[in-house]
Amino acid sequence: MKRIFRTAGKIIILFAVTAFLWLIAHLIIQGFGLLWPFLLTPYVEQILTLWLVFGLLFLTMFVFSKSARERHHAIWDSLTATIKQMSSGNFTEAASRKMEKIERDHPVTKLADELTTLALELNEMEKMKQEFISNVSHEIQTPLTSLKGYAHLLKKPDLSYEERGRYLHIIETETERLSKISENLLKLTALERQKEPIQKKPFRIDKQLRRVVLTCEPEWSAKQIEFLIDLKESFVYGDEALLSQVWMNLIHNAVKFTGEGGRISINITDMPEAAAVEIADNGIGMEPEQAERVFERFYKADKARNAGGSGLGLSIAHKLVELHGGTIEVESKPGEGTRFRVILPAEPREKNI
Structure with missing residues (x-):
């Protein structure tokens, strides 16, 4: 017209x-x-x-x-x-x-x-690429520096058996850290290209969460963390193996930033054609600007710099939830803890099949 x-x-x-x-x-x-x-x-x-x-x-x-x-x-x-x-x-x-x-x-x-x-x-993509390269270089350089330093110390002929064992243990830990960074980068790249096979089917998410909590028991029991679980029978539609990685990352994150004798709660809320999973802790929490960036690659809040990790776990969790047609949100306050809320479809959705 x-x-x-x-x-x-x-x-x-x-x-x-x-x-x-x-x-x-x-x-x-x-x-x-x-x-x-x-x-x-x-x-x-x-x-x-x-x-x-x-x-x-x-x-x-x-x-x-x-x-x-x-x-x-x-x-x-x-x-x-x-x-x-x-x-x-x-x-x-x-x-x-x-x-x-x-x-x-x-x-x-x-x-x-x-x-x-x-x-x-x-x-913007160029800026992201440069930032990504800088972050990868930083994450890889740190363990490489440790490996080089302790390998040099091992050359000393007068090292005691205990010192040699301690240095070898540190080298092994740093090697595993490098391997984990590489593995997570490959996984995240495969997910973003949607080359990761997704085999969706209905399954009991409450059972899966209980299994993941038991799997992580050595971590939270060592810190005497109390788990409050309210998991009613609930079904979601997704890839059981991939969603297990989401819960592992979120629970591991909660345990890492919760102090000795802290508390972590997990509950499920049924929604129309969906299920909402909340994982909350009373740990150190984050500032609002940190919470906004928590799903970015390699992003780590300043308080968490010395807590290990590569800053890729939450990025992977966010991508996996996104591929399932769900959403993941975070609420946090400094000194009061953090709450992650994941909403997943309970039935097949045409656009995600």
Whole structure:
């Protein structure tokens, strides 16, 4: 409909311009007729007026087309420069470059807008890539430094048996940490590319949570943590093995940041066509800005820097819940603890099958 109105408007403008030029041509020819009345018969006057209208119309179109052509050249030059900046990897300058626009619905204007959006997105991706590389380098460099240092100490001939055993234990721990980082990176990459096989079926989530709690017993019993469990019979629709990884990560996280003699609660709430699992602790908690970033890769709150881990566990949990068509939320206050809430579908959903 807009196109019809636009076309009709252009036709009306064309007729108006033609009528205006016809009036000017008619006045010009009449002026000549006043000067040389014996040369202009009515027939000659009409012919001259018609040719003058065509001439004025051609001149008007030539002036406008030349102006438009110059403007188009400027726009295409700007687009070309932006594309060159993007091809060289300079997304920041490409995103900040201001391109001339013609009109809002013009195809070139739309192309310029899309190109600017693409440059902005690529710039954000470049920043994320650089941050990711920096984080990976930091996480890998730390255990490598330990490995190098303790391997150097092992060269000392006067080391006691106990010292040698302690250094070897540290090297083994750091090696396992490197292996875990590599394993989690590969897993997260596979999940983001959706290459991880997902075999969904209905299963009892309350039973699964009990098994995971028992599996983690050595961790929480060593810290004398009290578990408060309210798990009514509840079914969800998903991949049982992958969701087990979600609960392992969340419970491990809760145990890690809960102090000696602390408390962790797990409960299930039935919802329409879904089940909500809440895992809460009374540990150290987080600041609001830390809670907002807790699902980012490698992100670790300052308080948790010395608690080990790679900062990938919650990213993996978030991605797994997302692949199941569910949601995961976090609430936390410093000194009061953290609560994770996971909502999963209880029935198949077409878009997730």
